[in-house]
Amino acid sequence: MPEGHTIHRLARRLNETLGGETVRASSPQGRFEGGAAAIDGNGLISAEAWGKYLFCDFGTGEVLHVHLGLIGKFRTRAFPPEEPTGAVRLRLVGSEHTWDLSGPTRCELLTPDEQDRIVERLGPDPLRRDADxxxxxxxxxxxxxxxxxxxxxxxxxxxxxxxxxxxxxxxxxxxxxxxxxxxxxxxxxxxxxxxxxxxxxxxxxxxxxxxxxxxxxxxxxxxxxxxxxxxxxxxxxxxxxxxxxxxxxxxxxxxxxxxxxxxxxxxxxxxxxxxx
Ligand SMILES: [Zn+2]
Missing domain, CATH: 1.10.8.50 (Helicase, Ruva Protein; domain 3)
Known part of the structure; x- marks a missing residue:
């Protein structure tokens, strides 16, 4: 299972490669079609980690929540994007980068209240500047x-x-x-x-x-x-x-x-x- 440092690194890399860009989102595997359609065409405002939880804000009013679990992978792929390999739950494509998410425990859109409820259950994250x-x-x-x-x-x-x-x-x-x-x-x-x-x-x-x-x-x-x-x-x-x-x-x-x-x-x- 990835530990917190992996998710923080992932958030940083997402910000570096997709931040501020209009993102094309799709669900090649089909299990996140509705969510991907809601994200598609919006810009990534910020990705942030809290412990092992990843939250991505595309300015849609809802937040993409990803928990990789034991076998989940969220990684960069060839650009321009090629035919996805394996079951890709979510694909994000910016102007120069392709990201594929596969095998996550959670991949969902949350309201800000739902996000707050997850964070409220978590202790301070030593990698966050606001950690107490x-x-x-x-x-x-x-x-x-x-x-x-x-x-x-x-x-x-x-x-x-x-x-x-x-x-x-x-x-x-x-x-x-x-x-x-x-x-x-x-x-x-x-x-x-x-x-x-x-x-x-x-x-x-x-x-x-x-x-x-x-x-x-x-x-x-x-x-x-x-x-x-x-x-x-x-x-x-x-x-x-x-x-x-x-x-x-x-x-x-x-x-x-x-x-x-x-x-x-x-x-x-x-x-x-x-x-x-
Ligand atoms: Zn010893």
């Missing part, structure tokens, strides 16, 4: 659920998925099973700051890289795939060499280091990454 971390802090402090589970909860922080939650907890030195109520203000600040920092890196580069270039010995753009993460899908801790553990938390497996992420809280200086 205090809302996430307050929600976290009210739940005994493990921090590994609450980081996946989009109503607490919007945009973190399975890869980032494992990496964030490692970078912050926090055991994923700790009840969220035990997370201190200092630890929460570290989680939030690292989320903003790592998702921004992901948004810019289009891939999830959480490791420190100094630690790896090469810049992020030249890191090998296996050097980009600390714990996710790994067997041994990159930092201390300990055998990693995998537990099911929040309904999904999370890998963590028993040494670097002790079950009992340690002083901040030892629990945090040495370089920031």
């Amino acid at each position: 971390p205090s809302a996430a802090r307050a929600r976290l402090a009210r739940t005994e659920r493990p921090i590994g589970a609450t980081l996946l909860d989009q109503s607490i922080i919007a945009g973190i998925g399975n890869v980032y939650r494992a990496e964030l907890l490692f970078v912050c030195g926090i055991h994923p099973a700790r009840p969220s109520t035990t997370i201190t203000d200092t630890e929460f600040e570290a989680i939030w700051d690292e989320t903003v920092r790592l998702l921004r890196i992901g948004e810019r580069s289009g891939r999830i890289v959480t490791t420190d270039p100094e630690e790896i010995g090469r810049p992020r753009s030249r890191m090998r795939r296996e050097d980009r993460l600390y714990v996710y899908h790994r067997e041994h801790c990159r930092r201390c060499g300990a055998a990693l553990r995998t537990d099911r938390i929040g309904g999904r497996p999370i890998t963590h280091c028993p040494t670097c992420q002790p079950a009992k809280r340690r002083p901040r200086a030892r629990a945090r990454s040495p370089r920031r």
Whole structure:
């Protein structure tokens, strides 16, 4: 499932390639014919992301809402457009770019009120300039659920998925099973700051890289795939060499280091990454 950085990158690319242009919209597959007809011939005013949700405003009074889900893809295609391949739910064509959306969980037009109702259910999105971390802090402090589970909860922080939650907890030195109520203000600040920092890196580069270039010995753009993460899908801790553990938390497996992420809280200086 794409994490928040992917959707923000997608929104930025849509703005860059279609922003302000008159867009021809169609539904080659036929399942979004009415919606595409409503968009067709209008200009893209803005595309924006909130967590894993994408909203595109074409100035029609309704907003296009796309949720990619597990297998959805929204990508650029040849221009001028060629015959669509596969089941394309929505095709957008500007003056120089073709975009095809296929396999989304949601592709629909919403009224502004309906959009508000979706956003109201979401926690602050660390990649948005209007994000208010205090809302996430307050929600976290009210739940005994493990921090590994609450980081996946989009109503607490919007945009973190399975890869980032494992990496964030490692970078912050926090055991994923700790009840969220035990997370201190200092630890929460570290989680939030690292989320903003790592998702921004992901948004810019289009891939999830959480490791420190100094630690790896090469810049992020030249890191090998296996050097980009600390714990996710790994067997041994990159930092201390300990055998990693995998537990099911929040309904999904999370890998963590028993040494670097002790079950009992340690002083901040030892629990945090040495370089920031
Ligand atoms: Zn370790």
